[in-house]
Amino acid sequence: MHTLRRTMYRVLETSSGKRRGVSLVFNVILITIITLNAIAIVLHTVPEYDRQYKRLFSEFEFFSVIFFTIEYLLRIWVCVENEKYRHWFWGRVRYLVSASSIIDFLAIFPFYFTLFATDLAIVRILRLFRIFRLFRISRYSHAFRLIQRVVTDKKEELILSMTFVFFMLIIVSSVMYYVEHPAQPEKFSSIPATMWWGISAMTTVGYGDMHPITPLGKFLGGLAAIIGIGLFALPTGILVSGFTEQVRSHKTPVKQICPHCGKEIVSSP
């Protein structure tokens, strides 16, 4: 029994030891199913495809949930093989509340819930939860882990600059509200409504559904765009430098050998 659990553990978690081949095959199948799920979730919202392949979509949904459920239960069973979740009860509880396990749970939970739900509004919200299945792929995505590390590293600076962005958004939108409200009372109806213009101007998206028409409002609008470019330069610069540092830190340290004396020079990068 314990040997079977160990084997299953090795298959489920990509390891470099025994059962590597079987584990690889399993993980390729899992990634394929997750990707097909993402495609299905995206395509089933297109009315034509939904009409034509309604049965295929629901059957694939049914199959996916069964597959993910079995996998979820197996993972709970075998998690105690991991050093971190050793205890037969508390280890499993701790595994259940880990980030990756919660993502796994959110991928299957909506299906079971909708079987019993009678309120259609809740059913529709829960359908949205299915896109969490896509996050399951993050377990394998190098990109996802890298971005996660960059964000963790630069957390402080990002929060700092985001605070300032939010601060400026309130200031700019408040001033714009008092300036444009008398001229366009329907569009610039309140400060929260003006904040939609504010974020659109400061990020330079500029949808064009709302824009100042008074001379003072236009002046402020131009100023907001310039401030916005400056403001968003900060998080951008932080992320770029964080990303560069992460990529650099994974390269081997630069070793060099002096061609004259043959000794090694370790240059600090």
Next chain:
Amino acid sequence: MHTLRRTMYRVLETSSGKRRGVSLVFNVILITIITLNAIAIVLHTVPEYDRQYKRLFSEFEFFSVIFFTIEYLLRIWVCVENEKYRHWFWGRVRYLVSASSIIDFLAIFPFYFTLFATDLAIVRILRLFRIFRLFRISRYSHAFRLIQRVVTDKKEELILSMTFVFFMLIIVSSVMYYVEHPAQPEKFSSIPATMWWGISAMTTVGYGDMHPITPLGKFLGGLAAIIGIGLFALPTGILVSGFTEQVRSHKTPVKQICPHCGKEIVSSP
């Protein structure tokens, strides 16, 4: 009396000495009231909330002004405890004209003024002044001080590039006016009116309310966007480098070894 003043000073200004606990509690309360004020100012412009919670808003406004007024007067009383404002009269005068004291004053002044003001236009403008209360939080915001330091550091370069942005804006808008005015006399009605298009094109916001329709105008429009991207790259680059320098200078000091005597030099960056 003097002991009381000293105690009050320690409570009002976050210090690391005695009365630290009381000071912390007071400052948390102050930040909470300022934040609630910002939320109230933003939400009271939404007609629904204003109708429903009109009384709550005005009562909270009344309470806030009382609170801020008492705090303002207390700060004037205790400011002489600070080395910088030692003199009982001139010290207080100098404190009154300091940036943070003026912000404190602007946060309460509109309320008292509107009590006596009969002109509604002035009352509306003064209401806008209430968002200055939000700036009071800058006393505590690390982000605000950091940005302030970056802007102060790079003042020259920023003014330099902003001058050039403004210069190009006038040139681009003037040329566009002469090109597009005959084709769209209502939209491109004057150079100042065209500058609204100019700032929207050069910041790449592109609201879409004004855009050239003649071939030459479109060519110029494309050029303006390219010039704009190049131009705004400068202040962006300046701010990013300034921000990076500020963040770096707060990290561990750089160690260096003197090549002449081999001893360590701790350089303050």
Next chain:
Amino acid sequence: MHTLRRTMYRVLETSSGKRRGVSLVFNVILITIITLNAIAIVLHTVPEYDRQYKRLFSEFEFFSVIFFTIEYLLRIWVCVENEKYRHWFWGRVRYLVSASSIIDFLAIFPFYFTLFATDLAIVRILRLFRIFRLFRISRYSHAFRLIQRVVTDKKEELILSMTFVFFMLIIVSSVMYYVEHPAQPEKFSSIPATMWWGISAMTTVGYGDMHPITPLGKFLGGLAAIIGIGLFALPTGILVSGFTEQVRSHKTPVKQICPHCGKEIVSSP
């Protein structure tokens, strides 16, 4: 015969040896014809020019294809002079499937095909293929080769960040679909349709043909623009650093002195 082939090879491929003058003249003529082709392809789509200069366009098209065909056949004949394609048969086959030879082929192939094609839809698609002639200029463009090298160098990082961009696009568009679909069922009709809004918001283009109208949708829209600025900062930063590295690596080599023996090390960057 072999001497003629060698001479032709020297003329066709810009070399620094003999026949340099003739080669230069030939290549200038070739670049001129390619540029004129690009101008003709662009201008012949303007109805007025097409009507007025219809005959000139078709005659120039005919002449260009004849010229390119002769040049194409000559290149196949002489390619064996190149060390890489030495063998009289396999060398030529390998030359035919090389990137530059395929571009040469795509520049003439549509013309011959349309002579026999009866289906108008295919003819129209093949006309598009003619812009591949413009890629022929990449043989000479320093810029093109530099960009190519930058992209090759940073391939991994670019794919990494593009994966993440695509991942976020699906997540953002899916959430927005479920939020905005009930309010605007015609515009946000499906997730793929919402992805058009998603890419327009995240790249900050903001055409304005689709934009959220519900408060939650607007909040998400603002968030998407902020996420987008952060996301696109990554490939931007990667490309800029790659470009800088490439430009720098063509400048003077870095000199360094070995700390052990004091002699100079010329490091190839």
Next chain:
Amino acid sequence: MHTLRRTMYRVLETSSGKRRGVSLVFNVILITIITLNAIAIVLHTVPEYDRQYKRLFSEFEFFSVIFFTIEYLLRIWVCVENEKYRHWFWGRVRYLVSASSIIDFLAIFPFYFTLFATDLAIVRILRLFRIFRLFRISRYSHAFRLIQRVVTDKKEELILSMTFVFFMLIIVSSVMYYVEHPAQPEKFSSIPATMWWGISAMTTVGYGDMHPITPLGKFLGGLAAIIGIGLFALPTGILVSGFTEQVRSHKTPVKQICPHCGKEIVSSP
């Protein structure tokens, strides 16, 4: 006579020697007149101001031209005092064709020409030339000279990346034309017309007057925006690095003294 010429030369060209005070006063007056001219040119296009202050505008225009003409003639007279334009005839000819002298000429020439011009179209174009007066201020602007130096320094890289931008613009617009023309024959009427969309999409301006509606067109539109962000990152990065280098090169080299042995350490920045 020669002494008078020398004195005039010292007054006209800001020098640090004798007549420094007079020169300063003259130059401040000149900058003021240029700035007032710019304001007048911008404001006289606003119908209301033009009607109200028509006489003031024309009188100021008359006065400015007289002032600039006298200054222009004086500069020609005194230019021989400069080492570079020593010869009484050829020196003056060379001065006349120098960049700053041509700008001075373009600032006054339109006025005299319009006195004799009978064709209104030419008069209108010449009016546009008056904004060249603004360029006269570049003689004094530190920002202008700095930008000029950055652009000169990075000329090669900028041309390189601009070539690539133009290349991609043609490719993207051509493909989009063939894709969208059948669906929107009026908007995407020709490749040059589609290039207006192309530049608007690639610079992320997104006016919204033209946008693809077919699925393939939308896919291409998204791709164009992503390519555009990457492309414009290059000139942006080049300008930022050039600007940083210029600013850095004007700061004093970092000198440091070892606190242990007192010797100087010259660190290469």
